[in-house]
Amino acid sequence: MTKVKITETVLRDAHQCLIATRMKTEDMLPILETLDKVGYHSLEMWGGATFDSSLRFLNEDPWERLRTIRKAVKTTKLQMLLRGQNLLGYKHYADDVVQEFVKKSIHNGIDIIRIFDALNDVRNLEVAVAATKKEGGHAQAAISYTISPVHNPEHYIKIAKEMENMGADSICIKDMAGILTPYYAYELITRLKSIIKVPIELHTHYTIGMGSMTYLKAIEAGVDIIDTAISPMALGTSQPPTETMVATLQNTQYDTGLNLETLNEVAEHFTLLRDQYLKSGLLNPKMLGVDVNALIYQVPGGMLSNLVSQLQLQNASHKYAEVLKEIPKVREDMGYPPLVTPLSQMVGTQAVFNVVLGERYKMVPKEIKAYVKGEYGKSAVEISEDIRKKIIGDEEVIQCRPADLIEPQLAVLRNEMKEYLEQEEDVLSYALFPQIALEFFKYRQAQKYKIDSNYTDKDQKTYPV
Numbered sequence: 001m002t003k004v005k006i007t008e009t010v011l012r013d014a015h016q017c018l019i020a021t022r023m024k025t026e027d028m029l030p031i032l033e034t035l036d037k038v039g040y041h042s043l044e045m046w047g048g049a050t051f052d053s054s055l056r057f058l059n060e061d062p063w064e065r066l067r068t069i070r071k072a073v074k075t076t077k078l079q080m081l082l083r084g085q086n087l088l089g090y091k092h093y094a095d096d097v098v099q100e101f102v103k104k105s106i107h108n109g110i111d112i113i114r115i116f117d118a119l120n121d122v123r124n125l126e127v128a129v130a131a132t133k134k135e136g137g138h139a140q141a142a143i144s145y146t147i148s149p150v151h152n153p154e155h156y157i158k159i160a161k162e163m164e165n166m167g168a169d170s171i172c173i174k175d176m177a178g179i180l181t182p183y184y185a186y187e188l189i190t191r192l193k194s195i196i197k198v199p200i201e202l203h204t205h206y207t208i209g210m211g212s213m214t215y216l217k218a219i220e221a222g223v224d225i226i227d228t229a230i231s232p233m234a235l236g237t238s239q240p241p242t243e244t245m246v247a248t249l250q251n252t253q254y255d256t257g258l259n260l261e262t263l264n265e266v267a268e269h270f271t272l273l274r275d276q277y278l279k280s281g282l283l284n285p286k287m288l289g290v291d292v293n294a295l296i297y298q299v300p301g302g303m304l305s306n307l308v309s310q311l312q313l314q315n316a317s318h319k320y321a322e323v324l325k326e327i328p329k330v331r332e333d334m335g336y337p338p339l340v341t342p343l344s345q346m347v348g349t350q351a352v353f354n355v356v357l358g359e360r361y362k363m364v365p366k367e368i369k370a371y372v373k374g375e376y377g378k379s380a381v382e383i384s385e386d387i388r389k390k391i392i393g394d395e396e397v398i399q400c401r402p403a404d405l406i407e408p409q410l411a412v413l414r415n416e417m418k419e420y421l422e423q424e425e426d427v428l429s430y431a432l433f434p435q436i437a438l439e440f441f442k443y444r445q446a447q448k449y450k451i452d453s454n455y456t457d458k459d460q461k462t463y464p465v
Helices: 013-019 025-038 050-058 064-070 095-107 126-134 154-167 184-195 211-220 242-249 260-280 294-299 301-313 317-333 343-355 367-374 385-392 410-416 424-430 434-453
Strands: 005-008 042-048 078-083 112-116 137-144 170-174 200-203 225-228
Touching: 005 170, 005 242, 025 064, 025 154, 025 260, 042 050, 042 064, 042 112, 050 064, 050 078, 050 424, 050 434, 064 078, 064 410, 064 424, 078 095, 095 112, 095 126, 095 424, 126 137, 126 242, 137 154, 154 170, 170 410, 184 200, 184 211, 200 211, 211 225, 211 242, 225 242, 294 317, 301 317, 301 343, 317 343, 343 367, 367 385, 410 424, 424 434
Parallel strands: 005 042, 005 225, 042 078, 078 112, 112 137, 137 170, 170 200, 200 225
Antiparallel strands: none
């Protein structure tokens, strides 16, 4: 019996992909106990863009969300996504910040941390993996899947072996653009399972309409865990539907053991929410369709919407098709990085500049310059001397692990924001998003003052702390 386990993404990646991570904690609360009864392998509910969106748009403390969900979910493991040395931000942080962030995440309720690097440079995973294991968490190392002349099964097997040797408790194939095809998935998982001893999880998106088929072939090849989203928040740029996969595998050797009636209770809750999101315009129906551009240009859904807005700002929407064709060229110039945060945004922005200005690399964002200098890590293919000189001139390319060049930061950061410090976790919020965190801290103080100023001696209430 090869029971397939399921990670449910509705509390994180599903709404990150469909409604730009705008689901509020209060929308999750009524269904948490039911989610806990389903029997999932884990609930992915934190990390990625949830941190940024909670502070920036929802006026919520992401740490409080984690604690609230942990209190309600008593048995199912809670999972988060971490961008290796980037944590949840867009640049590398010092080792002391990474270690403290991992420690606080686990102490506040996280069980499994999925750790990836945009370049698959495993050096950028070392500190986060070691910290996770030290704190008693499950360290899942993730391979960012992409297609290029060098990204073949041998390449992925080599990375997976390095991750296993590093101490990864499991390995995830992270197909962020939804471009892993069914039969290639079968070949890749078969070969990985013959070499890798730790469990293997597969993550994909329904962007090009193949997700469920890809999962089925991966399951036949022996994959241990798949990521799905409850049906009202599935499909399109999200994951394949949970109920579909559960029903498909029922009464087979892969039976998940999950109950469709309990899943239906979960679906009913999120159906009401989805209807609200559609009515308010937060959920664009286009996000639920099939987009073959992802297969042709390897552009994840979130990156496409970002490109559209960049072009609109420059009154260049008519150049959209041209930009799509430029993206693979920039990606080749950059050594074939997988298009995942932050590389997807960087490559997309460079493609926009190249097309709108009518000259390639006439303007280069500082992030691309830093990337070419090696400040994000090592690319799969070395960047040609011509491109390198065009972008950074004669500046030297660093060869070491980028974070080796960063001095410890925690003490400095704590000192910078000490007047707003209410919990140690606030230092980490500030480290990741300084301006946004400060605005949130000010909002939080104002809310408390509002409560305090309404207080009279007759009131018998407990103040938030």
